[in-house]
Amino acid sequence: MATDQRSTTATPSQPPNGNEAAVAPPKKSLTINQRRWRKFKGLKRGYYSFLILVTAYILSLFLPLLVNNKAIIVHYNGETYFPAAKSFFVNIPAIGSIFGSDFYSGESFGQVGNSGEAVYRKLQLQYEREGGSNYLLMPLYKFGPIEDISVDGNDPLKAPFDSDSQGQFRLLGTDDRGRDVFARMVYGFTVSISFALIMVLIDYIIGVPIGGMLGYFGGWFDIIMQRIIEIWSTLPILFIVIIIASLIRPDFWMLILILSLVGWIGPTVLMRAEFYREKAKDYVAAAISIGVPTRKIILKHILPNSLVPIITFFPFTVVGGITALVSLDFLGFGLPPPTPSWGQMLGVGLSNITSSWWLVMVPLSAMFSTLLLTVFIGEGIREAFDPKVFSRLR
Numbered sequence: 513m514a515t516d517q518r519s520t521t522a523t524p525s526q527p528p529n530g531n532e533a534a535v536a537p538p539k540k541s542l543t544i545n546q547r548r549w550r551k552f553k554g555l556k557r558g559y560y561s562f563l564i565l566v567t568a569y570i571l572s573l574f575l576p577l578l579v580n581n582k583a584i585i586v587h588y589n590g591e592t593y594f595p596a597a598k599s600f601f602v603n604i605p606a607i608g609s610i611f612g613s614d615f616y617s618g619e620s621f622g623q624v625g626n627s628g629e630a631v632y633r634k635l636q637l638q639y640e641r642e643g644g645s646n647y648l649l650m651p652l653y654k655f656g657p658i659e660d661i662s663v664d665g666n667d668p669l670k671a672p673f674d675s676d677s678q679g680q681f682r683l684l685g686t687d688d689r690g691r692d693v694f695a696r697m698v699y700g701f702t703v704s705i706s707f708a709l710i711m712v713l714i715d716y717i718i719g720v721p722i723g724g725m726l727g728y729f730g731g732w733f734d735i736i737m738q739r740i741i742e743i744w745s746t747l748p749i750l751f752i753v754i755i756i757a758s759l760i761r762p763d764f765w766m767l768i769l770i771l772s773l774v775g776w777i778g779p780t781v782l783m784r785a786e787f788y789r790e791k792a793k794d795y796v797a798a799a800i801s802i803g804v805p806t807r808k809i810i811l812k813h814i815l816p817n818s819l820v821p822i823i824t825f826f827p828f829t830v831v832g833g834i835t836a837l838v839s840l841d842f843l844g845f846g847l848p849p850p851t852p853s854w855g856q857m858l859g860v861g862l863s864n865i866t867s868s869w870w871l872v873m874v875p876l877s878a879m880f881s882t883l884l885l886t887v888f889i890g891e892g893i894r895e896a897f898d899p900k901v902f903s904r905l906r
Contacts, residue, residue, distance in 0.1 A: 540727045558892015561885040572702040576600040579695050581656035581663075582614075584633040585649040588621050595632070596651060618765065622646070627672030631663060654680065655692035657699040657852040666690030669868050684874055687860050691850070692830055693871065697878050699852035704882070707768065708833030712826065715771045719779030720822065726780070727787025728810055734784075745777050750845075757845040764847060778829065779822060786818035820897050831883050838879060854879050 514774030530602055542550070553559050577584060599614040607619040618626025636648045660666055665678035670686040672693075684693040726734045753770055755761055762770065789816065790796065799809050840846035841855025849856065854875040 515675045516603040548896045555892040561888035565885045579653040580651045657695040658850040661690035669854035696852040700854045708830045711768045712829045723780040723783025727784040761848045782821045790814045824894045
C-alpha cells in the first residue's frame, strides 16, 4: 500500500509548535555623527554642561519678561498694555524700529505728576490701594539692569539679601549707582554669550573658506596669502580698539568687527592644514581622475572631512570671545555704559572692594562658571570626535 510522504520539516511561515518564529530585524548601523553624539552624551561632564549652558542662554533671551522693571501687563481704564513685551521687541537689532517706542509715561497710567517713565513698582501698589478694575503684573524679579539712583528705592551699595528703603528685596544687592547687581549679572550673561557666539561665527565664515582655498590650491597663492596673514596677525588689536574708542564710543557690533579683524586667522590656519592633509588622500585623486568638478570636490568631499578640528575648537574660541569682551569692558574700551557687562561690574567692584566685596565676587563667579561649563563642553566634543575608544572623561 502506498503511503503519503509528508514532510516533517517546518516552514518559516508555520512552525511545528504553531507559534510564529521571532525574527529580529537587522540592526541599522549608526552614522558617524550619531556615534559621536552618543559618545558625547556618555561624557556626563560635557553633556550636562551643554544642557545647563544652552538652557540658561535660551532663558536669558526672555529676560525682559523675567527680570525687568517694566510690567508684563498693565490693565488701565479698560485697555491692556504690554510694556515688557514691547521693550523686548523694540530692542531687537535691525527690526526693533518698526515697533516704535517702548516709552510709557506715568501720567498715561494714572501716576499723577509723573511725566517721565512710569515707575511700575509704585504703580502696582497704587492699583492695589485703589482696589478698582485696574491691575498690573510684574516680572518675577522687578528690577532692571540700568535703572539707577534716580529711581526711588535704588539705594547705593545695598548688601546681598537685603531690602532697600522701599522694602524691596535685593537678591545680590546694588552697586555704587543703585543698580541691581543680580539684574546686571544675568543681562551681562546674555551680552557676553551673544557677543562671543556672533564673533566666532563671523571668524569662521571668513576663515574657513580662505583656509580651504589655501590648502587646496597651494602654490604661489598659498605663499602670498601666508605672508599677508603673517603681516595681518601682527596688528596691535588692543591699540586699534583704544584709538577707535578715543574717537567714537564703540558699540556691540563695532567691537565684534574690530576683534574679527584678526580673529579669522585661527580658523584659517586650521582649515589650511586639514585641506592639505585631505587633498593628499586617494579619494581626492580618484575624484579628480574621473572628472569631478573642483567645487564639488571641495564642498562635498574634502570639507566634511576637515571640520573636526574646527568643531572641537569652537567652544574654546567662545571662551576667548567672552574673555576679550570682559577685558575690554574692564579697561574702559568696551561697550558703552550703562550696558550691563561683567567687565564693567568688575571695575566698579574693585573701586569699592573694601566696603562692597560682593561687587567683585558676583561677576567673577558668573564668569568663572560660564567659562568652566564652556571648557567642559569643549573637552566633551574633543573626546567625542576622538577616534580612540578610551575617554579620559569617563
